[in-house]
Amino acid sequence: MSFKPKILGIACNWCTYTGADLAGTTRLHYPQNLRVVRVMCSSRINPSFIFRAFQLGADGVLVGGCHPGDCHYNTGNLYARRRLAVTKKILEFAGLEPGRFRVEWISASEGNKFAEVVEEFTAQIKELGPQQKLKIDELREKA
Amino acid sequence: MTDFKQIENNLKKEAKRLLEAGEVTVVLAYGRGYDEKHSMPFAAKTSADVEKLVFNEYCNFNMARYLMRYPCGTKIAIAAKAADSRAIVQLIQEEKVRREDLIILGIPAYGMKNQKTDEVVDSKTTCGLYNPPLYNILLGEEVHGQPVVSPYEVLAEYEAMDKEARWAFWKKEFDKCIRCYACRKACPMCYCDPCFIDQSKPRWADKAPQSPGNMMYHLTRFHHLAGRCIDCGECSRACPVDIPLYLFHKKVAKECEEMFGQAAGMKLEDKPVLVDFRVEDSDKILE
Structure with a gap:
């Protein structure tokens, strides 16, 4: 059976989520492995969400936010940028493949970019294979 | 090498002076544990307590940990080595303690001994400093002239x-x-x-x-x-x-x-x- 990655997408309400909506309404095709969770701002994302997602079986995590400078709350994504950069470094030093976590700035008008990013990220995760490192044991046995 | 005896004497002297003058309510420093190697965190509250203060190469605790036990506004004197002083600066940045409440007794040292291994841990390899970045009173002479190694x-x-x-x-x-x-x-x-x-x-x-x-x-x-x-x-x-x-x-x-x-x-x-x-x-x- 071919590997169907589980990817968690955390999208900011104002840009990436609207961008995803646009990708949908313009009938763009992109892989269905992404499960999107909407948050009000990329700075709403607690780094623990990301660690926990990996533990609960995510093969990759994609975070989407507004372009820096375009944040609905003016500065949210600028905080998020620093915070998520640290998250990435931590996952990397712990030994997780750096390609499993990605942050992208996708605006509400970039439906195309959303589809492209999801396509690209899914292909990347497929190449990396199932994420077994952080996954909790009960889930690992089932797989 | 760091003169620990001199620092201990200075620490006692300053603690006594500050407590007697009523400038601080408590001096956070080190006290003797069950033997020389195992010194303990110690809070001196009266000038009689001052005699119980010690400082030796095993006093490697970070006393900044105990600052937040006292209500805001308590005047505290605290013995701080380089890393401890950095911790205090960080706590002040985070508004957990106020600079004006603290009298920092800075302790310059090349390094402290680890109780488990008995090795001297060079302070440059841990926090990267020998001298505390922030202090009111320095209890020993500033330390200079060691080869620079990156803490990383x-x-x-x-x-x-x-x-x-x-x-x-x-x-x-x-x-x-x-x-x-x-x-x-x-x-x-x-x-x-x-x-x-x-x-x-x-x-x-x-x-x-x-x-x-x-x-x-x-x-x-x-x-x-x-x-x-x-x-x-x-x-x-x-x-x-x-x-x-x-x-x-x-x-x-x-x-x-x-x-x-x-x-x-x-x-x-x-x-x-x-x-x-x-x-x-x-x-x-x-x-």
């Missing part, structure tokens, strides 16, 4: 590791964890109440001392201390199963310094890096 040198070996090997290394280390939370208790920067690990709604991590919960606890803790850890090494010293937590903290501190150009606890006017931002931060940091 020890990381090279682990950074060069293959990611699978590094994962195996950390997995093995975190599997040892018995979740006693000594690291959290000893850390001068861990003051959240309640700590995320004690919360049950949401329950961030499994509470049993097993692999997934341990991993979650430690990774999140590293994240919470990112840009705040001042590398006193207290977490690793407190750890009963000898997990080298300081390595991970050091790595995160290094990355933060490289990305944001600021080390924790060096200047009073700085802001902790993760509660601050620059519009000109590069997106490259996310790659």
